[in-house]
Amino acid sequence: MDKYIIEGGRPLYGEVEIQSAKNAVLPLLAASVLTEERVVIRRCPRIADVLNMVQILGELGCKTGFEGDALIIDGADAANHEIPSALARELRSSVFLLGSVVARFGRARIAYPGGCDIGLRPVDLHLQGLRRLGVGVREEGGCIDCSCSGVRGAEIVLDCPSVGATENILLAAVTARGTTVIRNAAREPEIVDLQNFLNCMGGKIAGAGTSVIAVEGVRRLHGAEYTPLPDRIEAGTFLIAAAMCGGEIALRNAKSENLASLIHKLREISCKIHAKDDKIYIECGARRLSPKLVETSPYPGFPTDLQAPMTALACICEGSTVIVENLFETRFKHVPELIRMGADITVRGRSAFVRGVPRLHGADVCASDLRGGAALTLAAISAEGCSTVVDLGFVDRGYSDFEGKLRAAGARIRRVRV
Numbered sequence: 038m039d040k041y042i043i044e045g046g047r048p049l050y051g052e053v054e055i056q057s058a059k060n061a062v063l064p065l066l067a068a069s070v071l072t073e074e075r076v077v078i079r080r081c082p083r084i085a086d087v088l089n090m091v092q093i094l095g096e097l098g099c100k101t102g103f104e105g106d107a108l109i110i111d112g113a114d115a116a117n118h119e120i121p122s123a124l125a126r127e128l129r130s131s132v133f134l135l136g137s138v139v140a141r142f143g144r145a146r147i148a149y150p151g152g153c154d155i156g157l158r159p160v161d162l163h164l165q166g167l168r169r170l171g172v173g174v175r176e177e178g179g180c181i182d183c184s185c186s187g188v189r190g191a192e193i194v195l196d197c198p199s200v201g202a203t204e205n206i207l208l209a210a211v212t213a214r215g216t217t218v219i220r221n222a223a224r225e226p227e228i229v230d231l232q233n234f235l236n237c238m239g240g241k242i243a244g245a246g247t248s249v250i251a252v253e254g255v256r257r258l259h260g261a262e263y264t265p266l267p268d269r270i271e272a273g274t275f276l277i278a279a280a281m282c283g284g285e286i287a288l289r290n291a292k293s294e295n296l297a298s299l300i301h302k303l304r305e306i307s308c309k310i311h312a313k314d315d316k317i318y319i320e321c322g323a324r325r326l327s328p329k330l331v332e333t334s335p336y337p338g339f340p341t342d343l344q345a346p347m348t349a350l351a352c353i354c355e356g357s358t359v360i361v362e363n364l365f366e367t368r369f370k371h372v373p374e375l376i377r378m379g380a381d382i383t384v385r386g387r388s389a390f391v392r393g394v395p396r397l398h399g400a401d402v403c404a405s406d407l408r409g410g411a412a413l414t415l416a417a418i419s420a421e422g423c424s425t426v427v428d429l430g431f432v433d434r435g436y437s438d439f440e441g442k443l444r445a446a447g448a449r450i451r452r453v454r455v
């Protein structure tokens with residue numbers, strides 16, 4: 038796997054183009070199985086998770102290909118209902134295919150999905166939801182087998198607002214007989230994007246973005262052309278990068294309204310941020326006071342996917358910060374690596390206690406999940422001296438040309454093959 042070699046300590050200046058959201062594109066790709074007609078996803082990022090999902094679509098019998106940055110999916114000949122185990126283990130979002138594949142073919146089979154190792158990631162709510170929709174679900178030999186003779190609408194109350202379960206249920210329910218109501222649904226912007234896309238295909242869904250979503254089943258869906266929403270986690274990563282390194286950057290293709298909780302925290306610690314049209318501008322000077330408390334929670338709370346970068350920022354603030362991770366059990370694997378760079382952090386259960394130091398120093402560190410890898414990269418570009426970050430496969434899952442964008446903003450970072 039590749040590694041970064043980074044010489045830290047330079048401020049960031051310039052403009053960064055934000056990609057379409059990974060977490061929006063993946064469910065849209067699963068949704069494309071629902072039609073025999075052509076689907077075009079414009080501005081589709083070529084990140085590893087997307088490329089893996091495209092490969093799975095190919096295994097199901099869809100024809101796929103890029104034209105420039107648009108991904109074309111033609112599901113006319115799709116016929117296979119088995120998602121290959123090796124690919125399913127590569128990415129967690131493969132589980133979304135259960136909903137759409139069973140809705141189209143009446144059967145779906147998948148190995149338990151993989152993804153980043155950030156704690157137990159059960160799929161019980163996905164399966165409960167599918168069962169409520171009349172899908173027979175059997176779990177045996179590390180595989181999930183779904184079958185039904187027609188999905189039918191139902192009222193579903195989620196025990197917790199799971200993003201993936203909400204999306205999976207939407208995908209199964211959009212062409213079901215009758216009406217489905219999802220209560221305690223997740224409210225993430227990516228769910229609104231999935232609703233909008235399915236409605237472009239002829240679906241009748243309302244309420245996404247609130248905790249009650251109503252789906253009036255339609256008989257069939259047609260093709261569509263769609264531009265997914267900008268990646269709020271990538272945008273947030275660059276805002277935190279500017280807060281750590283200092284300087285002044287503008288993010289193009291960014292939606293500030295989807296980043297309100299982060300922007301609020303950064304303003305509290307005196308970063309100057311303003312937004313206009315599809316741009317967010319950030320300006321940061323000297324070392325700032327610590328954010329005191331950062332607690333992750335479902336949208337619109339502080340996103341768990343920005344917890345690791347925020348922990349890296351807290352390391353070099355003045356004062357102490359308590360970081361509470363409420364969504365995933367073991368999402369602090371970046372902490373021992375930050376400590377190698379001179380950070381002062383103690384983890385107890387779901388909380389990290391960070392005592393700020395004036396600066397981090399360069400070190401050889403190892404990414405062990407996607408956002409943790411991004412956090413270590415930010416720590417390295419803001420640190421004094423030289424660092425290497427290894428195991429970039431994790432970073433490549435979610436960021437397209439991360440190093441190129443940072444380099445264009447003035448960071449000294451290069452990727453080398455090992």
Ligand code: UD1
Pocket residue numbers: 059060063129130157158159160161162163164197198199200201202223227335341342364365
């Ligand atoms: C999605 C995002 C991920 C993000 C997470 C939380 C995608 C592709 N990934 O993941 O980047 O970190 O939302 O914002 O969109 N849970 C259960 N049973 C289930 C499903 C979930 O107990 O069947 C629990 C999980 O263990 C976790 C919580 O619910 O504690 C939230 O998980 P969920 O919202 O489902 O996250 P993902 O969809 O996996």
